[in-house]
Amino acid sequence: EAAVTQSPRNKVAVTGGKVTLSCNQTNNHNNMYWYRQDTGHGLRLIHYSYGAGSTEKGDIPDGYKASRPSQENFSLILELATPSQTSVYFCASGDWGGDSDYTFGSGTRLLVI
Amino acid sequence: GDSVTQKQGQVTLSEDDFLFINCTYSTTTYPTLFWYVQYPGQGPQLLLKVTTANNKGISRGFEATYDKGTTSFHLQKASVQESDSAVYFCALVDRAGGADRLTFGKGTQLIIQP
Numbered sequence: 001e002a003a004v005t006q007s008p009r010n011k012v013a014v015t016g017g018k019v020t021l022s023c024n025q026t027n028n029h030n031n032m033y034w035y036r037q038d039t040g041h042g043l044r045l046i047h048y049s050y051g052a053g054s055t056e057k058g059d060i061p062d063g064y065k066a067s068r069p070s071q072e073n074f075s076l077i078l079e080l081a082t083p084s085q086t087s088v089y090f091c092a093s094g095d096w097g098g099d100s101d102y103t104f105g106s107g108t109r110l111l112v113i
Numbered sequence: 114g115d116s117v118t119q120k121q122g123q124v125t126l127s128e129d130d131f132l133f134i135n136c137t138y139s140t141t142t143y144p145t146l147f148w149y150v151q152y153p154g155q156g157p158q159l160l161l162k163v164t165t166a167n168n169k170g171i172s173r174g175f176e177a178t179y180d181k182g183t184t185s186f187h188l189q190k191a192s193v194q195e196s197d198s199a200v201y202f203c204a205l206v207d208r209a210g211g212a213d214r215l216t217f218g219k220g221t222q223l224i225i226q227p
Binding site for chain 1: 114119122147149155156157158159215217219
């Protein structure tokens with residue numbers, strides 16, 4: 001079954017440390033996305049990609065980098081984590097048109113202390 | 114840029130009540146529109162999708178109509194059940210500049226009282 005898998009599910013990081021969140025999809029979708037979800041803000045787009053080697057800035061890219069080394073994998077990188085980046089992060093994949101859906105992973109809960 | 118507005122942060126109903134969740138959008142093109150549902154501890158799941166080719170989406174008793182004139186995409190259900198308690202997100206995807214940008218509203222928490 002096609003899916004979006006995120007790892008880790010939970011992460012505790014120290015302020016100033018580097019954090020990498022990983023996402024793998026078996027949907028063969030071109031587009032992948034990273035969102036963060038916070039109470040009162042809904043889902044906010046951080047970075048997205050339309051294929052291997054591409055990354056695009058979303059609405060709140062500051063403090064985050066993204067990497068798309070292959071069709072299947074899309075990582076979100078926090079080079080210098082801060083407590084304000086404590087949140088739940090969701091990865092999604094999807095394609096335009098036809099019967100394609102935009103499918104989400106189960107999320108990564110990140111706590112920066 | 115694109116935007117999606119859900120003004121209702123929370124809706125509280127009783128079982129068998131009629132549900133209406135408001136969603137409006139702003140974009141320069143004719144996007145594909147979605148409603149997603151999120152249960153506690155899970156990622157959002159697609160509830161229904163509407164493209165410019167079909168104006169209405171129906172799924173699991175929920176329906177939404179794509180109104181290009183008023184740029185609205187309200188979600189309705191005739192009779193809600195306790196199991197419908199969840200967060201509902203309106204979203205759009207717009208093909209601008211070659212990349213498909215998926216934008217969400219802030220979500221509406223639906224609470225169904227037994």
